[in-house]
Amino acid sequence: MATTTENPFQRLVQTANIGGKDYKFFNLSALNDPRYQKLPYSIRVLLESAIRNCDDFQVLPKDVEHILDWEKNQTKNVEIPFKPARVILQDFTGVPAVVDFAAMRDAVKRLGGDPQKINPVCPADLVIDHSIQVDVSRSADALEQNQELEFTRNKERFVFLKWGARALKNMLIVPPGSGIVHQVNLEFLARVVFNDNGTLYPDSLVGTDSHTTMINGLGVVGW
Numbered sequence: 001m002a003t004t005t006e007n008p009f010q011r012l013v014q015t016a017n018i019g020g021k022d023y024k025f026f027n028l029s030a031l032n033d034p035r036y037q038k039l040p041y042s043i044r045v046l047l048e049s050a051i052r053n054c055d056d057f058q059v060l061p062k063d064v065e066h067i068l069d070w071e072k073n074q075t076k077n078v079e080i081p082f083k084p085a086r087v088i089l090q091d092f093t094g095v096p097a098v099v100d101f102a103a104m105r106d107a108v109k110r111l112g113g114d115p116q117k118i119n120p121v122c123p124a125d126l127v128i129d130h131s132i133q134v135d136v137s138r139s140a141d142a143l144e145q146n147q148e149l150e151f152t153r154n155k156e157r158f159v160f161l162k163w164g165a166r167a168l169k170n171m172l173i174v175p176p177g178s179g180i181v182h183q184v185n186l187e188f189l190a191r192v193v194f195n196d197n198g199t200l201y202p203d204s205l206v207g208t209d210s211h212t213t214m215i216n217g218l219g220v221v222g223w
Contacts, residue, residue: 008061009051016200025200026052035068043070045202045221046082052201053083084223085194086123088207090181094126095157098164098171105167119169125189127174127181128161147177182211190220 014027026048028036039047047067053059059081066078089097105115131154136145151158158175165173174184191203204221205212215222 005056007052007054008056009054009064012051021198023195023198023200031068033068035071039068039070041219042216042221043067045204046080048202049083049085049204050081052199053081059083082204084122084204084206085191085201086125086189086203086205087120088181088185088189088205088209088212088222089124089126090130090209091126091128092130093208094124094128094173095161097124098126098161098168098173101164101168102160116167120171122170124171125174125185126161126171127178127184127189128176129178129180129184132176143177150176181207181209182214185209185212185215185222186218190215190218192218192220 009026012026012028012030013024014030015022015024017023028044028048028051036044036047047064050059050064050067054061054064063081066073066080101118101120105118108118109115132146132150134142134146135149136142139145161173161175164171172189174188178184179187185205185207194201194203202221205215206223207215212222
């Protein structure tokens with residue numbers, strides 16, 4: 001079984017006092033590497049992710065070097081690891097994901113394990129918006145009528161998703177009527193800076209919605 005080792009870039013960790021509280025972060029400037037100064041902001045976010053998650057197993061020091069050499073490698077077929085801060089899903093892809101988690105929990109329970117240990121490793125936000133259809137229009141209460149019809153048609157699915165929202169850790173499920181996924185992502189879900197037990201790092205995400213990259217306008221790297 002592979003084991004992880006101490007982060008070889010631990011020397012870059014510094015402390016900042018914000019609002020009377022101490023927070024840690026990886027100070028990339030402390031690399032004292034001229035290549036870093038030439039990197040676009042988006043590539044610096046990739047670099048920070050690789051450095052923070054470097055464990056000599058999933059993320060290697062050579063991966064960090066590949067990103068630092070972006071100027072030379074950008075036109076080459078060089079693979080790099082990326083661990084986003086979060087994942088955003090809409091209902092077409094998010095509901096099957098919750099079904100998979102439920103199935104895995106059932107399997108673990110049958111094998112005598114603790115099903116509550118099965119959760120997303122990476123924070124996941126699921127926005128229910130792609131199943132909405134318009135039956136009523138040109139009336140003051142059209143929104144309320146359409147939402148009521150949607151809840152009636154999809155009652156079983158919403159009951160299941162309510163279970164997922166309560167049972168799964170690291171998963172947020174945004175109910176219908178809150179807005180379209182990329183709007184919700186921009187206005188409510190974007191963290192800009194993540195705080196994980198006192199360690200600060202840039203918000204970044206992988207999304208299954210075609211408009212995910214709109215988040216780049218906030219300085220958040222999104223695919």
